[in-house]
Amino acid sequence: MSKVIVAYRNKEFLELVESLGHEILYSIFMGDNRNPKYYLSKGKMEEIREKADALKAERVIVDAILKSSQWYNLENSFNIPVDDKVRLIIDIFADRARSKEAMLQVEYARLQYEIPHLRELVHQLRSGEHPGWMGGGEYEIADYYQMIRRKMARIRRNIEKMRLQREERRKMRKKAGYILVGIAGYTNSGKSTLLKALSGKDVVIEERMFSTLSTRTSKIGKEKILITDTVGFVEDMPPWLIKAFEPTLEEIYNADIVLLCMDGSDSSEILERKMNLSLDILGSRVKGKIIPVINKLDMAENLQEKIEIVRRIGEPVLISAREGYGLEELVERIKKEMNIKRYCLEIEHLDGEIIQFIERFGRIKKIASREKIFVEFEMPADKLDALHHLLDLISTGNSEGLKEI
Numbered sequence: 205m206s207k208v209i210v211a212y213r214n215k216e217f218l219e220l221v222e223s224l225g226h227e228i229l230y231s232i233f234m235g236d237n238r239n240p241k242y243y244l245s246k247g248k249m250e251e252i253r254e255k256a257d258a259l260k261a262e263r264v265i266v267d268a269i270l271k272s273s274q275w276y277n278l279e280n281s282f283n284i285p286v287d288d289k290v291r292l293i294i295d296i297f298a299d300r301a302r303s304k305e306a307m308l309q310v311e312y313a314r315l316q317y318e319i320p321h322l323r324e325l326v327h328q329l330r331s332g333e334h335p336g337w338m339g340g341g342e343y344e345i346a347d348y349y350q351m352i353r354r355k356m357a358r359i360r361r362n363i364e365k366m367r368l369q370r371e372e373r374r375k376m377r378k379k380a381g382y383i384l385v386g387i388a389g390y391t392n393s394g395k396s397t398l399l400k401a402l403s404g405k406d407v408v409i410e411e412r413m414f415s416t417l418s419t420r421t422s423k424i425g426k427e428k429i430l431i432t433d434t435v436g437f438v439e440d441m442p443p444w445l446i447k448a449f450e451p452t453l454e455e456i457y458n459a460d461i462v463l464l465c466m467d468g469s470d471s472s473e474i475l476e477r478k479m480n481l482s483l484d485i486l487g488s489r490v491k492g493k494i495i496p497v498i499n500k501l502d503m504a505e506n507l508q509e510k511i512e513i514v515r516r517i518g519e520p521v522l523i524s525a526r527e528g529y530g531l532e533e534l535v536e537r538i539k540k541e542m543n544i545k546r547y548c549l550e551i552e553h554l555d556g557e558i559i560q561f562i563e564r565f566g567r568i569k570k571i572a573s574r575e576k577i578f579v580e581f582e583m584p585a586d587k588l589d590a591l592h593h594l595l596d597l598i599s600t601g602n603s604e605g606l607k608e609i
């Protein structure tokens with residue numbers, strides 16, 4: 205990675221830069237003064253140029269979404285590569301991508317990012333400001349541009365294929381009676397830690413942003429619940445970049461329950477900002493219920509204030525995914541939201557079909573046989589009518605032995 209100079213608006217941006225492994229030689233707060241041609245003000249430009257020379261910086265990173273003309277002007281002025289926030293996020297994604305799907309999505313985003321920059325280069329060449337720049341010049345860039353377009357179309361087809369497979373898989377899981385739970389939230393809020401704590405499986409957890417890009421689905425213990433981890437959110441992600449990861453987010457949009465994981469160790473103000481941002485991204489597309497979860501309780505100060513903020517979207521469940529605190533309550537809450545109830549069935553003869561039905565949609569807790577057979581089980585309440593029907597179909601009056609407990 206590179207030795208960089210960073211112009212930032214938000215301290216969080218420095219973390220983002222460091223999480224990619226860059227060495228920050230110097231950072232400068234941007235303030236509100238802007239020169240539209242460069243985005244940065246003249247004074248800041250001067251300061252950066254001086255520091256870049258003195259410290260031998262290899263790259264300048266700007267906490268903004270630059271117009272391609274601004275990017276071009278900055279590179280020309282500094283004479284070293286300039287990255288904006290979008291470019292940085294794409295680089296981080298590229299670094300973290302492990303699955304084939306994530307790699308394709310990152311590649312797509314990268315190409316999409318390049319297009320306006322290429323247009324800018326062509327524009328500059330045509331206007332004659334840079335005769336002969338890049339050797340072959342204009343035509344070479346035009347060819348390259350066509351190639352990118354073709355490549356993007358190919359990737360899009362591949363991603364669409366994977367999306368359909370994913371949809372099919374989701375349908376099968378639903379048919380098999382699973383409740384689908386998705387974990388959403390800001391990057392580094394502890395989503396993967398939560399998945400691991402609930403499922404006991406190994407997942408990548410790191411003290412850096414965007415450690416997870418692709419989804420991973422696990423079962424919660426013996427419950428009929430499947431839980432999926434997803435890519436984290438961050439401020440200022442342009443809509444097209446979020447769209448590149450849409451197939452992954454579909455796991456969230458189509459889940460029965462979405463756990464909105466929040467970092468309780470953030471200040472109330474930051475927690476609120478991140479919560480609002482997450483809700484903006486999830487928007488109206490979430491079909492299931494959102495359960496707000498405040499994580500990192502072990503490090504949370506002013507908890508009451510944070511609970512009040514989060515109550516706006518629902519009563520939060522308080523957990524520490526790392527310390528394993530509050531996880532049972534969370535599972536209970538999921539069941540409650542799904543209206544999973546506990547029943548007892550008292551029956552003369554337990555038919556295989558009945559067992560199959562209960563196991564498909566619920567979970568048997570206890571079977572005891574005295575004169576009759578007693579089955580205690582949990583099941584979503586909306587399956588009750590169907591079970592009644594099945595019981596009576598097997599033997600009239602059978603369903604009288606079925607009670608909620």
Ligand SMILES: Nc1nc2c(ncn2[C@@H]2O[C@H](COP(=O)(O)OP(=O)(O)OP(=O)(O)O)[C@@H](O)[C@H]2O)c(=O)[nH]1
Nearest residue numbers: 391392393394395396397410414415416436525526
């Ligand atoms: N103190 C404390 N730290 C936690 C807790 N849960 C997670 N962490 C830490 O928070 C950091 C991020 O955790 P991850 O689970 O990787 O976060 P994530 O939301 O999956 O992040 P991305 O995949 O980057 O979006 C790690 O260093 C975890 O150890 C917790 O309950 N308490």
Ligand SMILES: [Mg+2]
Nearest residue numbers: 395396415416
């Ligand atoms: Mg993760």
